[in-house]
Amino acid sequence: MPRDLPDWTYDRRRELGDRIRDLRIRANLTQEVFAEMTGIDRRTVQRIERGTSDPPYSSLLLIAQALDVRVSTLVD
Structure with missing residues (x-):
């Protein structure tokens, strides 16, 4: 059953995605x-x-490792 989340959670999710995309592009990596x-x-x-999408913590760990940053860099 889906639950309604406060609007700020969606904003933070977009910020996380933007941060990941920026770091990926800076690392000169395609999405593929x-x-x-x-x-x-x-x-x-x-x-x-x-x-x-809400990435699980295990995905954040994999993303951080690939970008050579700490998970806190992604979510801070």
Whole structure:
């Protein structure tokens, strides 16, 4: 059953996606290469970067490792 979340949670999810996309682009990685590096499906990477998906903590760990940053860098 879906639950309604406060609006600010959607804003933070978009901020997270923007941060991940910016770091990926700075690392000169395409979404395809990034998806291969993380083991996350490319469509899922797209949804995370658009802020339409809530990545689980395990995905954040994989993303942080691929971008050579701490998880806190992603979510701060």
